[in-house]
Amino acid sequence: MGNTPNVARRSESSRQAIFAAARELCAERGYGRLTIEAIASRAGVSKKTIYRWWPSKGAVILELLDEAATMKAHHPDTGDLAADLRTQLTAVIGMLAPPQTSALAGVIAEALHDPALAHDLRERLIEPRIAEFKNRMRQAQRQGQLSPDADLDVALDLLYGPLYHRLAFHLGMPDPAYLDTLIAHALRSLSMTQ
Template sequence: MSPGPNAARRSESSRKAILAATEELCRENGYRKLTIEAIAARAGVGKTTIYRWWPSRGAIVLELLDETATVGTAPPNTGDLAADLRALLQEVIDIIVPADTSPGVGLMAESLQDPELGRALRERLIEPRIETFKQRLRQAQDAGQLPADADLEVALDLLYGPIYHRLALHLGMPDSDHLDALIAHVLRALTAPKAG
């Protein structure tokens, strides 16, 4: 007698199909037009399957972004601080481009109106990546590439702030030269001798 179907395998394949359908639909039509019904139809599952695992489309997109993010909990450390900061910033840019169909931009916008989703976004996606960023800067401090008293919160705002500023005001993401210039200016400011 052959064993029955493996429920865990079926569940995992359904989960992957739902995440893939979510990404495809966001990229095709934008987050605003994303519905649970459309996700279920594209993934070939019932809406009840989706609601069993996620309370909303935002929760699905959050899991999608968390799984597809390229930088994990260990920061890049090539020995070249500017290159490593560029990799960290590029991950954010990749999540929010193109802005009109980016799952990340839609999720950020919805999280402003949904405190629970905002909290989950902060805990699952933002705070771990802030810690990764700070970990890389602490490594640079230990290696003497940054002063021991460099303010890591200010560094975070100086590097990531322009990206979100450009996003919010529809200015387009920085090109390669602009991104390199931004990093160079911030590193220069962080390593400048203190006025005494």
């Protein structure tokens, strides 16, 4: 019994090797030049192993991004809404930059042409983070930091829209000073009674 291989441990180590390879290759080559073959070779696994778990490179990267976003881009609640938004938005900016090698920017671009990936991106990565954002904003409303009738869909667009606008048109991600200005203006508009 002691000599029986632990399949779960082997599977998890292969999974982590695949994620590490995909992350490294994206950083080196960019998402567009990423292939399942290159991931398999770098991870030391077969293409068959990857395809057993994921249908495409987009699916591999999406799961990798989901784990990264859970660790890096959560919505803190320190009681200081502006600081918490700065922390969260800075994490998102870090995931989008530089766009040439950002796995997230690559998946977003591919999802424009792949309806199944777009669906999975929304369901797995985007919608849960929107729910977290709205929960954090509702807490701010309860604490009197935002108007109780602030439209949280508009809040989402005011705070995150500029990041994706700047990404789409190659304008560069906001620097810390601009991000602070963006947050201050958005919070000012959301604090006013309608």
